[in-house]
Amino acid sequence: MGNPLLAFWKNIFDTEDDEGRIRRAAFRVAASSAAQASATIFLILRRMRAPLIVLIVIFSVSVFGLTIIPGQDAEGNPIEMGFFDAFYIMSYTATTIGFGEIPHPFTYNQRMWVTISIYLTVIGWAYAIGSLLALLNDRAFRSALALQHFSRKVSRLREPFLLIAGYGRTGEVLGHSFDALGRRFVVLDSSSERIERLELDSYHADVPGLAADARDPGHLAVAGLGHSCCEAVVALTDDEEANLAIVMAAALLRPELPVIARVTSRQIAERMQAFGSPSTVNPFDRFGDHLRLALRAPAAYQLLTWLESGPGAALPERGLPPRSGRWIVCGYGRMGRELTADLLAEGLEVTVIESHPTDVGDARLLVGDGSDPWVLAQADLDRAVGLVAGTDNDTTNLSLVAAARRSNPQLFLAARQNSPASAPLFAAMELDALLVPTEVVAHEVYAQLSTPLLWRFIRELPAMGNDWAAAIVDRLRGLCGSHLQTLWKVLLTAQEAPALASWLATGEARLGQLLRNPENRDEPLHAIVLLVLRGRQAMLAPEDDFVLQPGDELLLAGWSAARRALDTTLLVPGILEYLVTGERVPSSWLWRRLSAPRSNEASGVRSG
Amino acid sequence: MNLEKVVFGFFVVLAATLNFGFFIGDIDKPELHNPYELFAAVVVNLIATVLKFGDRTQIGAVHLATSLVADLQLIGAALMFGYATYVSTAGMTAAWTASVVSLSGGALLANIVSVVLLVVETVSFHRG
Numbered sequence: 001m002g003n004p005l006l007a008f009w010k011n012i013f014d015t016e017d018d019e020g021r022i023r024r025a026a027f028r029v030a031a032s033s034a035a036q037a038s039a040t041i042f043l044i045l046r047r048m049r050a051p052l053i054v055l056i057v058i059f060s061v062s063v064f065g066l067t068i069i070p071g072q073d074a075e076g077n078p079i080e081m082g083f084f085d086a087f088y089i090m091s092y093t094a095t096t097i098g099f100g101e102i103p104h105p106f107t108y109n110q111r112m113w114v115t116i117s118i119y120l121t122v123i124g125w126a127y128a129i130g131s132l133l134a135l136l137n138d139r140a141f142r143s144a145l146a147l148q149h150f151s152r153k154v155s156r157l158r159e160p161f162l163l164i165a166g167y168g169r170t171g172e173v174l175g176h177s178f179d180a181l182g183r184r185f186v187v188l189d190s191s192s193e194r195i196e197r198l199e200l201d202s203y204h205a206d207v208p209g210l211a212a213d214a215r216d217p218g219h220l221a222v223a224g225l226g227h228s229c230c231e232a233v234v235a236l237t238d239d240e241e242a243n244l245a246i247v248m249a250a251a252l253l254r255p256e257l258p259v260i261a262r263v264t265s266r267q268i269a270e271r272m273q274a275f276g277s278p279s280t281v282n283p284f285d286r287f288g289d290h291l292r293l294a295l296r297a298p299a300a301y302q303l304l305t306w307l308e309s310g311p312g313a314a315l316p317e318r319g320l321p322p323r324s325g326r327w328i329v330c331g332y333g334r335m336g337r338e339l340t341a342d343l344l345a346e347g348l349e350v351t352v353i354e355s356h357p358t359d360v361g362d363a364r365l366l367v368g369d370g371s372d373p374w375v376l377a378q379a380d381l382d383r384a385v386g387l388v389a390g391t392d393n394d395t396t397n398l399s400l401v402a403a404a405r406r407s408n409p410q411l412f413l414a415a416r417q418n419s420p421a422s423a424p425l426f427a428a429m430e431l432d433a434l435l436v437p438t439e440v441v442a443h444e445v446y447a448q449l450s451t452p453l454l455w456r457f458i459r460e461l462p463a464m465g466n467d468w469a470a471a472i473v474d475r476l477r478g479l480c481g482s483h484l485q486t487l488w489k490v491l492l493t494a495q496e497a498p499a500l501a502s503w504l505a506t507g508e509a510r511l512g513q514l515l516r517n518p519e520n521r522d523e524p525l526h527a528i529v530l531l532v533l534r535g536r537q538a539m540l541a542p543e544d545d546f547v548l549q550p551g552d553e554l555l556l557a558g559w560s561a562a563r564r565a566l567d568t569t570l571l572v573p574g575i576l577e578y579l580v581t582g583e584r585v586p587s588s589w590l591w592r593r594l595s596a597p598r599s600n601e602a603s604g605v606r607s608g
Numbered sequence: 609m610n611l612e613k614v615v616f617g618f619f620v621v622l623a624a625t626l627n628f629g630f631f632i633g634d635i636d637k638p639e640l641h642n643p644y645e646l647f648a649a650v651v652v653n654l655i656a657t658v659l660k661f662g663d664r665t666q667i668g669a670v671h672l673a674t675s676l677v678a679d680l681q682l683i684g685a686a687l688m689f690g691y692a693t694y695v696s697t698a699g700m701t702a703a704w705t706a707s708v709v710s711l712s713g714g715a716l717l718a719n720i721v722s723v724v725l726l727v728v729e730t731v732s733f734h735r736g
Contacts, residue, residue: 046662053658060651067644083647084690 023289036252044141062090062111062117069113073104073110089114094121139511146210148224154186154224160187162449163224165214165246166237167194169420170262172201173442174234177310179203181450188214188223191238215245217253225253234445235261239270251275260448262441264334281444283437284335288342290440291414291433293462295321295346299470304461306473306484307454307557308443313484315477319432321412324349325385330400332358335435336391336414351379376403383517385414390435394422401429451489453555456538459529464540472530472541479526479558487530488563490554490570497570502581504550512544518575521582525565619656623678624719626652631716635709636702642720643689646712650682653715656722667729674722681715 040159041338066086072080081089085103092099093114107113120565135141161184165169171187175198176509178185182206187198192211199209212219216261224230233254235246243261250259252275259278263269269280293300302318309316327343329336332354345349351364358365368375381387387404397415414433417426426434448455454550461469476484494501503509511532516524532539532546539546569575574585586592626649633640657675660668685708692704 042664043660046661049658049661052661053655056651056654056658060647064644064647067647082690082693083643083686084694 051131150210160231169438217249283440287340298465322385331391389415509548511546527562531555612662638700678715685711
């Protein structure tokens with residue numbers, strides 16, 4: 001550190017805060033990845049050296065030869081061809097255009113030389129152009145170009161976006177829900193086929209996608225991990241290790257970013273928890289929780305699945321799983337384990353069918369292949385109340401369900417669907433409960449990221465009881481019909497709702513007064529408030545006489561027309577007075593002046 | 609000994625020497641500046657440029673830049689030469705010759721920088 005400049009530099013960097021250091025680290029990995037891309041282009045340039053030099057040499061030899069071979073003009077006088085003429089002739093000859101012998105007809109000597117040059121130059125051109133075309137088709141070159149294109153698109157994003165690593169079925173479902181909300185996202189997947197599918201997919205917004213290994217932090221950084229607009233990272237690859245690597249990279253490079261990862265094993269989930277506090281989604285665990293909720297409060301389960309499915313989803317049917325009796329769980333893998341534990345916790349009797357004998361806790365174990373009719377008969381289907389076909393093979397699951405239904409039509413049937421291709425078969429089966437792990441994860445991530453309020457609502461929901469949930473479902477169905485309309489958030493602050501500020505401060509601001517049609521106050525708005533968040537306290541589905549306060553956050557469900565109407569009320573001054581008092585208040589400056597004395601007497605709202 | 613380095617050094621030095629050979633002599637006397645030498649200088653300079661493609665080091669980038677400058681100036685000189693010989697009615701006058709030779713002089717400077725870079729690179733190369 002003899003250099004004072006270096007010392008100065010070091011001082012500056014040492015005094016900087018942690019956040020800057022981390023941000024810089026993210027940029028550094030991005031830069032190294034971009035440098036890799038340009039390295040490939042340098043390599044390509046290097047490979048063009050030989051063809052270009054061959055072309056230059058052939059050209060110069062031909063031109064030089066033409067200039068030193070004597071020619072003749074029309075009168076037979078010897079002349080020497082100049083460089084320009086020679087270059088001109090060689091240019092059109094080499095490119096096979098061929099304008100003829102100019103400025104004078106050639107001598108035999110010249111023609112011999114031109115004949116040789118024609119063959120030479122055509123070979124030179126063919127070699128150069130052939131190499132160039134081969135390079136354009138080169139895999140490394142194309143992927144370098146794609147990486148550059150991608151990183152340019154990502155760095156130009158100027159609105160909040162989501163970084164989705166892994167674009168399988170889950171990523172696709174999630175991407176479509178987010179696109180419907182008008183949110184942007186960036187996709188990283190190791191399979192180039194999936195990235196091609198992304199390009200063919202019909203999204204409203206342009207979705208940058210890169211076929212690269214998400215385990216490499218450089219690729220994550222290029223995909224916007226270091227970008228200031230990146231709002232969350234979602235790790236949805238089907239490789240547990242890869243998801244862990246993504247969580248690690250995100251936690252170390254951008255600790256403040258929310259991270260959601262898909263896991264299927266508890267060990268990986270615990271290893272992830274060592275890095276900050278990422279939110280992990282285990283589809284089997286969630287399905288078990290859902291099944292317990294469905295057992296305890298079918299309406300609450302129905303409401304939860306409806307809200308998690310996103311806008312436009314049809315109201316799911318309310319299943320009625322048997323609350324007492326014996327359940328049969330086929331397959332004691334990751335899903336079977338979770339479900340058995342959940343069913344036992346609900347005080348139900350469980351029989352497990354599994355070909356490899358393992359320790360199943362309190363449940364009764366039946367060793368054998370579940371698809372074997374004899375084994376199923378052993379399980380005493382007639383006296384069971386429910387069956388879960390939870391193996392990782394769709395054919396086995398389908399045949400299990402079909403066999404069980406034939407021997408006992410009253411059974412409550414739940415099955416796991418592993419591949420999206422078998423969706424129509426499971427749909428035709430008309431099961432009572434279907435687990436599609438990819439969709440469970442997608443819905444869960446959607447609920448966590450679309451609006452934090454929805455996630456809060458869903459977490460509070462199970463505690464509210466079945467009757468309450470049934471009432472909410474009825475209200476929502478009366479409002480929206482059988483398909484869910486939009487869900488949106490309203491923040492009652494001076495910035496987001498300037499027209500409401502003084503009214504909220506009165507302490508008399510009733511929710512029912514706000515949710516009215518600005519055109520005609522006798523009509524209620526087609527929207528209901530699902531949740532009011534005040535500080536850390538959440539109020540679920542408040543009544544009309546609920547008193548609002550400044551700073552409240554509202555989660556609403558209803559028609560998008562109602563959303564527009566409510567926005568008008570929040571932003572345009574004067575409309576609120578009409579909703580509260582029934583008086584039309586002029587909004588323009590002139591009319592307000594003219595009617596000022598009367599309006600002041602009539603409404604105490606504004607003065608209050 | 610690296611054959612690639614030999615070829616590279618050969619072309620860089622040859623480009624500079626040919627350029628120098630064309631440049632030397634009274635600036636306005638066309639008979640002292642052989643057009644074949646200019647042609648050779650252009651060709652060798654182009655080859656030297658192509659040889660410098662794809663080097664990612666800082667010194668490689670400067671190498672390429674100097675070569676591009678030399679190419680630009682030499683091609684400019686060749687174009688002026690062609691214009692004077694074929695288009696202009698006066699032919700290679702003293703003024704035209706001076707323009708062509710001074711352009712090649714600019715290219716010579718760039719070529720000298722290139723040679724200096726080559727020498728610096730060689731001197732700063734430590735074995736082992």
